[in-house]
Amino acid sequence: MLSNPTFPDARELLGDLLLGRNQAVAAVVHYREAVRLRPDSVRATFGLGMALAASGDRAGAIPLLRRAAAAPDEETRKRALELLRQLDVVR
Numbered sequence: 001m002l003s004n005p006t007f008p009d010a011r012e013l014l015g016d017l018l019l020g021r022n023q024a025v026a027a028v029v030h031y032r033e034a035v036r037l038r039p040d041s042v043r044a045t046f047g048l049g050m051a052l053a054a055s056g057d058r059a060g061a062i063p064l065l066r067r068a069a070a071a072p073d074e075e076t077r078k079r080a081l082e083l084l085r086q087l088d089v090v091r
Contacts, residue, residue, distance in 0.1 A: 008037040008044065015047045024054035042071040046080055053083060062089055 011034035018027035031048035038044060049064030065087070068080035084090045 006033075006037055008034045008041065011037065012041070012044050012047060015044070015051060019047065019051050019054065022054075024051045027051040028055055028057075042068055042073060042076055046071070046076055049080065050083065053087060058087055062087065065089075 011030045015027040015030040015034065018024075018030065028048065028051045031044055031051050034041060034044035035048055045064050046068035049061045049068055052058075052061035052064065062084070065080045065084050066089075068076055069084060071077055071080070081090060
């Protein structure tokens with residue numbers, strides 16, 4: 001990532017690592033950059049939604065999680081819908 005700080009896959013992975021270490025606020029920074037670099041990335045969008053939710057930004061998380069819930073990937077859809085249920089957005 002240091003040789004190419006705009007590499008979106010590296011940003012997503014760093015976001016994943018930080019979120020896994022309960023560093024949601026730091027993860028948000030990297031997921032945001034990944035989404036900026038690759039706006040159509042469902043994985044980065046979902047990661048950003050999870051990180052925002054974990055950092056307490058419910059309003060920021062919901063639209064991203066809704067986008068992820070409409071993704072073609074079944075696993076991402078399920079995980080996004082589950083998180084939306086936990087946020088009491090869908091039943």
